[in-house]
Amino acid sequence: MSLKSYSGFLLPAIESELQKQVARLDEPRVKPFQEMLTYHMGWTGEGAGPEAAGKRIRPLLVLLTAAAVGGSDGADEAEAWQKALPAAAAVELVHNFSLVHDDIQDKSEKRRGRPTVWVKWGAPMAINVGDSLFVLSNLAITDLAENYPPEFVVKASKILHQTCLDLTFGQFLDMSYESRPDVKADDYWPMISGKTAALLSCCCHIGAVLGGADEATEEAYRSFGHYLGLAFQVQDDILGIWGDETVTGKSAASDLVEGKKSLPVLVGLSKNGKFAERWNQGSISHAEVEEVARQLASEGAYAYTHDAAKQMTDMALNCLREADPQGEAGDALMELAGKLLGRSA
Amino acid sequence: MSLKSYSGFLLPAIESELQKQVARLDEPRVKPFQEMLTYHMGWTGEGAGPEAAGKRIRPLLVLLTAAAVGGSDGADEAEAWQKALPAAAAVELVHNFSLVHDDIQDKSEKRRGRPTVWVKWGAPMAINVGDSLFVLSNLAITDLAENYPPEFVVKASKILHQTCLDLTFGQFLDMSYESRPDVKADDYWPMISGKTAALLSCCCHIGAVLGGADEATEEAYRSFGHYLGLAFQVQDDILGIWGDETVTGKSAASDLVEGKKSLPVLVGLSKNGKFAERWNQGSISHAEVEEVARQLASEGAYAYTHDAAKQMTDMALNCLREADPQGEAGDALMELAGKLLGRSA
Numbered sequence: 001m002s003l004k005s006y007s008g009f010l011l012p013a014i015e016s017e018l019q020k021q022v023a024r025l026d027e028p029r030v031k032p033f034q035e036m037l038t039y040h041m042g043w044t045g046e047g048a049g050p051e052a053a054g055k056r057i058r059p060l061l062v063l064l065t066a067a068a069v070g071g072s073d074g075a076d077e078a079e080a081w082q083k084a085l086p087a088a089a090a091v092e093l094v095h096n097f098s099l100v101h102d103d104i105q106d107k108s109e110k111r112r113g114r115p116t117v118w119v120k121w122g123a124p125m126a127i128n129v130g131d132s133l134f135v136l137s138n139l140a141i142t143d144l145a146e147n148y149p150p151e152f153v154v155k156a157s158k159i160l161h162q163t164c165l166d167l168t169f170g171q172f173l174d175m176s177y178e179s180r181p182d183v184k185a186d187d188y189w190p191m192i193s194g195k196t197a198a199l200l201s202c203c204c205h206i207g208a209v210l211g212g213a214d215e216a217t218e219e220a221y222r223s224f225g226h227y228l229g230l231a232f233q234v235q236d237d238i239l240g241i242w243g244d245e246t247v248t249g250k251s252a253a254s255d256l257v258e259g260k261k262s263l264p265v266l267v268g269l270s271k272n273g274k275f276a277e278r279w280n281q282g283s284i285s286h287a288e289v290e291e292v293a294r295q296l297a298s299e300g301a302y303a304y305t306h307d308a309a310k311q312m313t314d315m316a317l318n319c320l321r322e323a324d325p326q327g328e329a330g331d332a333l334m335e336l337a338g339k340l341l342g343r344s345a
Numbered sequence: 346m347s348l349k350s351y352s353g354f355l356l357p358a359i360e361s362e363l364q365k366q367v368a369r370l371d372e373p374r375v376k377p378f379q380e381m382l383t384y385h386m387g388w389t390g391e392g393a394g395p396e397a398a399g400k401r402i403r404p405l406l407v408l409l410t411a412a413a414v415g416g417s418d419g420a421d422e423a424e425a426w427q428k429a430l431p432a433a434a435a436v437e438l439v440h441n442f443s444l445v446h447d448d449i450q451d452k453s454e455k456r457r458g459r460p461t462v463w464v465k466w467g468a469p470m471a472i473n474v475g476d477s478l479f480v481l482s483n484l485a486i487t488d489l490a491e492n493y494p495p496e497f498v499v500k501a502s503k504i505l506h507q508t509c510l511d512l513t514f515g516q517f518l519d520m521s522y523e524s525r526p527d528v529k530a531d532d533y534w535p536m537i538s539g540k541t542a543a544l545l546s547c548c549c550h551i552g553a554v555l556g557g558a559d560e561a562t563e564e565a566y567r568s569f570g571h572y573l574g575l576a577f578q579v580q581d582d583i584l585g586i587w588g589d590e591t592v593t594g595k596s597a598a599s600d601l602v603e604g605k606k607s608l609p610v611l612v613g614l615s616k617n618g619k620f621a622e623r624w625n626q627g628s629i630s631h632a633e634v635e636e637v638a639r640q641l642a643s644e645g646a647y648a649y650t651h652d653a654a655k656q657m658t659d660m661a662l663n664c665l666r667e668a669d670p671q672g673e674a675g676d677a678l679m680e681l682a683g684k685l686l687g688r689s690a
Contacts, residue, residue, distance in 0.1 A: 125520060134479065135513060142503050151495040154487060165480045169374075172470070
């Protein structure tokens with residue numbers, strides 16, 4: 001069965017589980033509060049729909065991993081992913097909590113094409129919306145107790161909470177790099193390990209645990225998610241400077257205009273050449289961005305970043321082969337990995 | 346043994362457990378981040394010390410409850426509270442997470458006499474500090490797995506997470522009341538149930554569960570914490586308008602100047618008298634605050650609020666008697682309850 005076929009029934013099941021979790025706010029007195037959450041999740045308000053909801057990649061990873069480990073035939077497979085649904089909701093809620101707070105911190109006015117929560121309701125309310133999405137993820141993970149023995153719930157909870165700690169580390173590093181003049185390419189990896197890779201790793205790790213993986217397989221899935229996250233972020237950095245607007249949906253080279261210290265920029269700065277000189281003079285306008293991107297590439301930053309992306313992609317695929325995903329869900333997981341890793345500049 | 350004697354060894358044990366939990370941020374790369382947390386906890390930076398740390402009432406409630414349920418003699422009692430230490434840390438970390446976010450939301454510049462986290466490091470960093478304190482509370486509660494069977498850990502986690510959801514409800518109501526012109530005295534109770542009573546209830550509830558209480562005792566402790574929280578908040582509202590500055594440490598009647606819709610104010614507004622007329626004309630200055638407070642009392646708001654405080658106090662003490670705390674820890678818990686409920690205007 002293809003990834004598309006799986007998505008056809010996994011995505012509605014994920015959406016329904018997410019709605020069940022968010023329904024914990026379904027009390028008349030806090031109705032406007034619940035609407036802030038359902039707006040952010042893409043279900044209500046202007047522009048609601050699949051575009052506004054996002055791709056739900058993280059819950060898909062949880063479910064496909066659980067099924068690829070836990071299922072030796074179709075029936076086992078279905079049971080494996082159905083039981084794991086609360087964990088799938090939990091990781092997506094963590095992702096969305098971090099987006100809501102990130103948008104306040106970065107003063108981002110749009111998210112998936114719509115006004116962000118803080119723009120609509122103000123930062124104080126938006127902080128509370130993020131907090132409540134975070135709480136819902138904690139409640140969702142304890143819902144696993146309906147389907148698994150309590151020691152599984154404790155193990156999955158610990159993995160989720162440790163991941164959230166890594167997220168706050170990554171967020172701290174990201175914010176502190178903005179004002180630090182001395183950030184090096186080596187500083188990049190711990191930051192994206194926290195900001196991007198930790199949660200993708202968590203998805204595969206929890207999926208493997210819930211699928212009943214042995215220790216070696218669990219570790220292989222955990223590492224697969226980690227390198228998948230790193231590869232994904234490095235590719236995103238390439239797209240943010242030399243990308244195709246029709247692919248990314250954001251204007252190419254926008255990371256340069258925003259002054260984002262992505263990997264290519266850090267590599268360029270380490271060269272102390274014309275790019276570094278221009279960067280240090282202050283913000284780059286849309287008019288000159290194409291020229292600056294070309295200069296950055298000519299100093300070797302494109303080749304370096306492209307190599308790094310390839311290395312991380314190879315590591316991810318090696319780990320996935322080692323994990324040896326089983327059955328049709330395993331094939332679909334391989335396909336999803338290929339799709340996520342195949343985005344190129 | 347008196348509350349003072351218990352505090353003599355419980356408070357250092359609480360502080361040491363809290364430090365162990367916050368030490369999860371002890372990594373060279375995020376050192377400045379860890380310092381933001383240790384500053385807020387009152388351990389480092391200008392004005393560090395017990396005053397800056399707060400009274401640790403919530404963890405004391407957890408430990409004394411666990412000991413008053415779990416201990417039939419001194420040795421059992423000591424084992425009961427020592428095993429519960431991670432839960433004590435968890436509730437204090439939740440309390441502090443909510444304070445850090447609350448200070449951003451309210452634009453409060455001082456907390457326990459020192460500049461707040463957002464004043465020192467900016468709102469984006471402070472949001473992340475609050476998030477990480479929240480994560481640490483989640484990790485702390487799973488540390489119970491070292492001392493209890495996993496089903497206890499899942500039960501305690503669910504209680505903690507449900508409490509945090511109630512906190513976000515209360516926070517939403519509090520913020521929405523600021524701009525709503527039609528808030529009634531009846532709207533007051535759901536708000537403080539979330540903002541104040543939920544966490545105090547959680548402390549006694551988790552303490553009872555970890556002490557091994559039967560269902561009726563568990564419920565009695567949970568209700569005790571709930572009414573304790575309500576009584577405490579109502580008394581705080583009285584002190585905020587007619588209080589003694591030397592007792593509260595904040596200027597009397599400051600709640601009127603800040604325009605806080607506390608219970609006496611909501612009662613006063615419902616009278617549609619001279620107080621309501623003055624309130625609706627705009628903010629109240631320090632110069633006129635004594636006169637407005639006197640007017641509010643003359644319209645019956647003091648008597649009403651005082652009665653409400655007394656009712657909640659009686660409920661709390663009834664529940665505590667029903668819970669029937671045992672041994673010397675039980676006596677100390679009674680003493681703590683008396684102390685918390687005895688604050689009067």
